[in-house]
Amino acid sequence: MKKIWLAVMASALLASAGCQNAGKAQEKDSAAQNASETGSAEKDTAGESSAAEENESKKDAEPCYPYHITSKNTGDWKYSKNEEALLVASKYNLLGADVYVNPDTGRADEVKPEILAAVDKINGDTEKISKNFVKDNAAEAEEMRAQHAQDDLFNSFENENIVKPVRADSGCLTVVRENYSFLGGAHGFSETTAYTFDAATGKRLKLADIVKDTENIPEILAAEVPKQNENADGLFDQDGKMSDGEKLSDRIREMMKGDGYEGENDTAYLNWYADRDGLQFVFNQYDIGPYAAGKFYVKLKAEDYPELIDTRFFEVPEQYIEELEEGKTYSIGGADLKVSFQYDPSDGSSYIETLRVDYAGKQATYQPYSYRESIYHLHTKDGDYLYCNDFTENDWQSLSSLKLSKTEEMKFYQETAGVYDAVMIDPEAMILGGRTELLSSMQMERSYRAGKDGRLEPNDKYFALKPWEDFQLTLKQDIELDVLESLETEKSHRETVKKGTKISFIRTDDKSITDCRTDDGRIVRFHVNGDVWPHIVEDKYPIEELLDNTIFAG
Template sequence: MKRTKLFLSLLCVALVATGCKGSVESPAVEDNSTKEDSQTTEVATQENSNYRPEIYSGKEYIFEEAYEDGVYSDAYVTGHYDMYKLSPETREAYPALNTAIEDSMNARKKKYDETHAEYLDSSKQLRESGEVSTFVLESDLFLRRADEKVISFVDQDTEYAAGAHGVTRYESYNFDVQSGKEILLADIVTDKEAFQSKLAQALTEKYGEDTFNDLEGNLADLSLDNYEWAFDYNGITFYLNEFASYSAGVITANLPYDSSFLTQDFAINSNEGYISQIPLYYPDTTHIDIVDSLDEGISISPNYDPNNLDLFWIQSLNISKDGQTFTTDDLYVWDVEAYIIHMPDGTESLMLMTTGDNDYSCSYVYSLDGQIKLLSNDNFSHGMVCEGDDYGQIVPIDPEKVAFVSRFDLLATFGGTRNYSFESNGTFTSVDKYYKTSRTHQQDLVSKTELTVPVVDEAGEETGEEVTLPAGTHYSIIRTNGDDEVDCTIEDGRIIRFHLEDSNGEGFIDDIEINGVNAYDLFEMLWYAG
């Protein structure tokens, strides 16, 4: 199955370092830049900071093999749960927020670890009675809004524990960035009666009266503490499955920020852009329903490979908005993430991040204003951060600073992350000169001979100093310009630069030279992926 493939692929991510999803609980970044390097923002801790938070995402995988009578059978339990962590700069700027996020993630880990243990026990008991059923426990976090006012995300929890079908539920997390306190619905609703009346109207207009039974009465009886809701780029979104039957699917409604019954303290900043991830779920079992239309006015539904329906490979996607439908070209992927990019001028675009065979990743941007059409396509995957052997993804938040990773074969195979700015024509422009690598042991080089190389500063500027280093020196790749420069740290902390040459001009890794000598003759091992 495709998620098993992903789990196995993570074992070799240090070599491949392409677009694989991270397998980390709490990723962290090693910072090698200064204020001159645009990859780093200098942050001062203060009572009211204007620093926009940065978030890293990792996955904890669940896979319990079943081994019976010397033969592997269907797994007892499969799945994963996402974990968030703030970047070092964000932790420094907002220590109270960091404590709140850490506490919520610790509680989250405890919850899903306990459910995992319960499901494993139940699945084994079923297996002993003769029923073979793989339990599913999957929990994805979707960042809806992050700025200097709020961080808001939802947990899409999908579970299957035998029977006819599974269930998908939503839990919301809303934090005041400045204070770290949880934001309650009572903090933003100024008139409960007017709020519930407008919410009932929005639900009825969207789904029809027949979908609900005594909707207004049920809403009136519901305490504000019992709603699941999130701050979005276009208002407050509510998740209300308890008011409709299972067959109705996921029930949501959106109320704009300028509603008369909402305080304006947490309205969006009109001069900022936002990126919000759309909750999607394309299961690889018929026991769990597809989630394809949570955001207001937009649906992204999969077309599976008709010749291999049991493999759940997505051949293409149908994108629908405001009565228009657009079908993508052939994708043939097994994972899709979708993001709304909302610009300060009000224009909106859809960004899809796909993962297919061999974990090959691509990004696609589509216009959502007027005619739906493809604007750009790049071989991008999510920007990565690393601590030791643990990897995490940089969550897209701000259109002016979107982190993507690209693969390089320059003295090693590695992924390099740099920031890009989203442009009005749907393309991305780099705002960084260098790609920062995710540090791994596989990027360490050990010289076989003496090397004379230039010294560079943390901003990437050559200092004018050259140093001659003996054979046996260890070099750790930290960044590259993506072409002919590779910067490394050495054991005393200095940064040196290798200028790469290609005497044949054909771009083959076997032809890379430094100071006129082939790289294979200079180092003990060059770690290239096959």
């Protein structure tokens, strides 16, 4: 057996998307469809018919589009001369459009080609930006390094592109790319680029596709910039003019010629995107103010501008998830909410020692001791909750949940799953992950919903296993195992599986069962006692004597 110390578990978790109850409805529909196809005599056909009708009714009442967006930390472009010090580096992540494969049934729907085309467009732009940054700046970086050969003051040129889905449902696919670059000067530069696609057609939307009349948009935005941005204080006079004398509304009108499409004109372009309940406008550094002022943000909620904004794109769901920022005050449930971090002073302030929640005059704290936190607000029909995702050593992640209450004591609960690179959108279908140690260490994931108390409740019995590409185990001796007729029925018979058979991973209950597929297509079930080392398989075989190529994290 190979025992390998793994610093980072590979993760590319699927993101939750779609309408409310999407995950559960898909699973029930899938099971009902399979039962109808197989015509199993042992099933209650009347019950199947009733369940199928109920699910069809749900689908009519709650139209949904069951696709999910994945985020993969893909790679980088680098340039070094003669293998010396790094001169230019550009990192980026790519997106994928996928569906959640139900580990209980093995079923999944296909992704519409329109969505695949939209994702390909975003990925193509991201890769082009990253590659061209290295190509365009290699010579200048080499020259600057030569100038500082004696004083060692040269810092390599850097570029990073973080692409993050904001919305992925039946109405829109919205993605924001945050680009940071450093070219050896006094400071770096950050820029936001946004994409909003119509999920039905795959068409990249222009502002005029969502705003009924764009004529007054410059004046509306010019009036809202100082209202919604504290960093705009003193930058514009009472007539709305900037320091160079140009009216802010005129600058915005000029920017609208690009309409959010980079490269269409030589000036800055108007950056906007459709989020859950309205339009978010982003003004990058230098767009309407000096570098030191930073970016400016303006939100126009669809409900506040019903005569202006096409509300068809903004049917706010009964339940939703939104990511929050540390240190910012939010109004939730009629009370103020603020999440703040306290860092460990003994560790150079790099680790979060205490996370504190202030809500409705009450407090709750816990000690994550993590180097990063993601904070999510879940609004459900049963209440409002916070999910805090801890990033700890070896990039291990886990959630802590908290029910927000104005009257009762608030308490954090540690969950067993983490967000990883998932996009949290639907409280009824959150695709979350963890790590299993049965047969080998690997990533696993399954769909969860928020329970009435905010605690995670699984939608599925099993976890889908996410091993490394082409990772297989090989039997070192013959063994008698349960062979399943299908993943859904779990009916089985005992059968001898021969030495030399290669097996691939399918799913696990993360307790004692791991189901695998043999190289001849059989679904075999391993019963594993993971409470002892070495693990014992089928109450008889030490794992090191039974399987070759197992990998366990230290």
